[in-house]
Amino acid sequence: MSMSGLDGGSVVVTGAGSGIGKATALLFAREGARVLIADLNSEGAKAVAEEIRATGGTAVTVVGDLSEQTVADEVVATAVESFGSLDVLVNNAGIMDRMAATADVTDADWERQLRVNLTAPFLLTRAALPHMLAAGKGAIVNTASAGGIRGAAAGTAYTVAKHGIVGLTRSTAIMYRDKGIRTNAVAPGGTATAIVVDADPAGHGPAVVGGYMGNIGRIAQPEEQAAAIVFLASDAASNINGVILPVDNGWSA
Ligand code: NAI
Numbered sequence: 212m213s214m215s216g217l218d219g220g221s222v223v224v225t226g227a228g229s230g231i232g233k234a235t236a237l238l239f240a241r242e243g244a245r246v247l248i249a250d251l252n253s254e255g256a257k258a259v260a261e262e263i264r265a266t267g268g269t270a271v272t273v274v275g276d277l278s279e280q281t282v283a284d285e286v287v288a289t290a291v292e293s294f295g296s297l298d299v300l301v302n303n304a305g306i307m308d309r310m311a312a313t314a315d316v317t318d319a320d321w322e323r324q325l326r327v328n329l330t331a332p333f334l335l336t337r338a339a340l341p342h343m344l345a346a347g348k349g350a351i352v353n354t355a356s357a358g359g360i361r362g363a364a365a366g367t368a369y370t371v372a373k374h375g376i377v378g379l380t381r382s383t384a385i386m387y388r389d390k391g392i393r394t395n396a397v398a399p400g401g402t403a404t405a406i407v408v409d410a411d412p413a414g415h416g417p418a419v420v421g422g423y424m425g426n427i428g429r430i431a432q433p434e435e436q437a438a439a440i441v442f443l444a445s446d447a448a449s450n451i452n453g454v455i456l457p458v459d460n461g462w463s464a
Contacts, residue, residue, distance in 0.1 A: 214446070214447065215242050215441070215445035215446060215447060216445055216446030217239060217242040217243060217244045217298075217299070217441070217444065217445055217446075218242060218243030218244070219243060219244070219245070220239075220243075220244040220245065220296075220298040220299060221244070221245055221247075221290055221291075221293075221294035221295065221296045221297050221298045221299070222236075222239045222244040222245065222246050222247065222298065222299040222300075222301065222444070223246075223247045223249060223286055223287070223290050223297065223299065223300045223301065223335070223339070224236045224239065224246060224247070224248060224249070224301040224303060225249045225250070225277055225286070225301065225302055225303050225304035225331070225332075225335065226249075226250055226303040226304030226305060226354075227246070227248040227249065227250055227256065227259055227301075227303070228248065228250030228251075228252040228253075228254070228255025228256040228258070228259060229250070229252060229255045229404065229405050230402070230404030230405055230406060230433050231303055231354060231399065231402060231404060231433045231436040231437060231440075232248075232250070232301070232303040232304065232354075233255070233259050233433065234432075234433035234434045234436065234437035235301060235303060235433075235436070235437040235440045235441065236248055236259055236263065236270070237259070237262065237263065237437070238434070238437045238438065238440075238441045239299075239441055239444075240263040240266070240268035240269075240270065241266075241268075242441065242445070243268075244298075244299070245268070245269040245270070245293070245294045246260075246263060246268070246269070246270045246271075247270070247271050247272070247273060247286065247289060247290045247293065247294070248260050248270055248271070248272045248273075249272070249273045249274075249275075249277060249282075249286045249304070250272070250274060250304065251274065251275065251276055251277070251304070252274075253272075253274040256272040256273075256274055257272060260272050269294075271289060271290075271293050273285055273286045273289050277304055277327070277331040277334070277335065278326040278327045278330055278331040278334070280334050283331065283334035283335045283338050284338050286335060286338075287335065287338040287339050287342065291342055296342065296346055297339055297342045297343065297346075297349070298343075298346075298348065298349060298350065299349070299350045299351075299352070299444045300335060300336065300339045300349070300350075300351045300352075301351075301352045301353075301354070301440055301444065302331070302332035302335055302336065302351070302352070302353045302354065302376075303353075303354040303440070304327070304331065305327065305328045305354060305356075305406070306323070306324065306327045306328065306406075307366075307369060307406045307407075309323060309324055309366065309368065309369075310365060310366030310369060311366055311367065311368070312364070312366075312367065313367040316366075316367050316368050320368055321368045324366070324368035324369055324371075324372050325368060325371070325372050325375070327372075328369065328372035328373065328375075328376070329372040329373075329375040329376060329379070332353055332376060332379060333379060336351060336379065336383060336394075339351070340387070340392070343387075343390075343391075343392050344387075344390055344392070346391075347390065347391045348391040348392065349391065349392040349393075350392070350393050350394075350395075350443070350444045350445075350448075351380075351383065351392070351393070351394040351395070352394075352395055352396065352397065352440050352443045352444050353376050353379065353380050353394070353395075353396040353397075354376075354396065354397055354399065354436070354440070355373050355376045355377055355380070355396040355397065355398045355399075355455060356369075356370075356373040356376075356398055356399060357398055357399065357400045357401075357457065357459050357462055357463055358370045358373050358374075359373030359374050359376055359377045359396075359398055359455070360374075360377060360398050360455060360457065360463055361463060376396060377396065377398075377455055380394050380395060380396040380453065380455060381394075381453050381455075384452045384453030385453060388452050388453075393443075393448070393449075393451065393452040394452065394453065395443040395448070395451060395452065395453065395454045395455075395456065396443075396454070396455045396456065397436055397439045397440055397443065397455075397456050397457075397458050398455050398456065398457045398458065398459065398463070399431060399436045399458050399459065400430075400431060400457070400458065400459025400460060400462045400463075401430045401431065401459075402430065402431040402432070402433055402435075402436055403430050403431070403432055403433065404433055407430075429460050431458060431459070431460065435458060436458050439456055439458045443456065
């Protein structure tokens with residue numbers, strides 16, 4: 212029996228087909244939670260669900276583009292239908308391509324970055340809140356970024372979207388704190404996932420991240436981000452609300 216309060220809980224993790232979301236879904240499952248894996252990548256989502264089931268856990272998948280309201284609604288409805296409630300929403304899915312300096316950001320890149328990295332978490336949060344309000348409890352954890360708390364040469368649209376996540380987190384935290392719902396975020400520094408490797412097919416991910424973040428120190432493993440996300444969702448963080456928790460080896464210190 213775990214002290215996290217997550218045993219038997221109903222958890223949605225977006226972007227759980229890969230990287231930080233995958234590590235987070237696996238850790239929630241180890242805590243005894245039932246996990247809905249939402250991702251655009253059907254193969255990744257299925258593989259993570261199978262990994263959870265192979266250890267006796269419960270997992271379902273929803274495959275689709277979370278920046279569409281119909282998909283966001285389907286994620287929330289499927290969690291409630293499959294598990295009977297929605298206790299935890301982790302808005303983690305994100306894209307880091309289309310990174311351009313301010314003068315070079317195209318309209319299409321701006322719209323897509325904001326749509327996936329900011330609007331999708333809002334759509335999911337809006338869809339999840341009525342269920343959490345009805346239950347009188349819930350936890351939302353958003354994956355922001357080091358680029359969400361400081362400016363970075365990381366692509367203007369990405370940085371703007373992640374700063375938006377910080378605002379979404381803080382305002383939602385204040386608005387629902389008397390209703391038993393906590394909203395927090397992690398702000399990862401450079402982390403060894405596909406998003407970083409894909410940005411540099413030559414395999415110099417940490418060097419690429421360092422190029423726009425300055426000296427990042429040691430690059431994080433996805434499991435280190437997952438540990439912080441699961442902590443913020445757990446009863447161990449019962450009085451923590453509206454926090455943006457850097458997990459960046461001191462980059463933002
Ligand atoms: P990743 O690329 O391994 O995982 C992202 C997942 O999100 C992928 O499985 C992808 O298919 C999914 N996804 C992307 N767009 C989607 C959409 N429209 N609908 C549904 N699923 C979608 O990358 P990583 O690193 O695990 O990223 C997770 C989060 O962490 C992102 O929000 C990212 O911005 C954030 N982050 C990552 C950092 C890093 O250095 N890896 C640093 C700071 C923040």
